[in-house]
Amino acid sequence: MTRGAGFLALWLVLMGPAMKDLPVGVVAAAAAAWTSTVLWPARGSLSFPGVLRFLVRFLPQAVAAGIDVARRAFALVPPLQPGFVT
Template sequence: MSSVVSAALVRSAIFLMFWVALIGFSFSALLVGCVAAGSATWVSLRLLPPTPQRVRLGALVLLLPRFLWQSLLAGWDVARRAFDPRLPLRPGFVAFRSAHAPGHLRNTFATISSLMPGTLPCGEDGNDIIFHCLDVGQPILEQLAAEEKALAHVLDEGTGDG
């Protein structure tokens, strides 16, 4: 029971901070903000009951620069292909065996990898994630493995507190 209470407190504090970031400080706005944070927390507890396994949001932020660089490369990659009169595409599917079990971590990985050059997760097949690729000639699997390693470095599965 106490884990629910503590989760509720932590989450409502986060939502209230989010509210203040949006609107700034003012008494009347803070009252409405309490309503907003309260209802958000209620919904959040219903949709995502607190469990010990969690992703550390703070750690995720540390990965940000790397992903920004990757998304710059990804955009450039697409632009290059789009403007090339020969339209150099070799689209196809690649199955990647993820080290993560199905769950939040794997979903986070999939989301991040969708921002990487040339890959777009589009389904799962058992332990494999199916990626659609713009160019199957590229070393997709190696890239993905490196990405997953970087992610695993920062996140310890099962010990987060966020």
């Protein structure tokens, strides 16, 4: 029940408290609560070596991506070509 209320609160924050959207929000929150209950792992544990491997692999890539975005955003002539790909 608490999980469903949390999902419904998230729905209300994202969509606003319009009464016409509330039935869809209730159904979506119920589906999300049921799905998260079914898919939740039986036991969740973190291992220190696993977290360390993740950080060693993730942090350099995150820093490189941040530098790349900053370089593109602050370039005098941005190497971006906005548009739609069809």
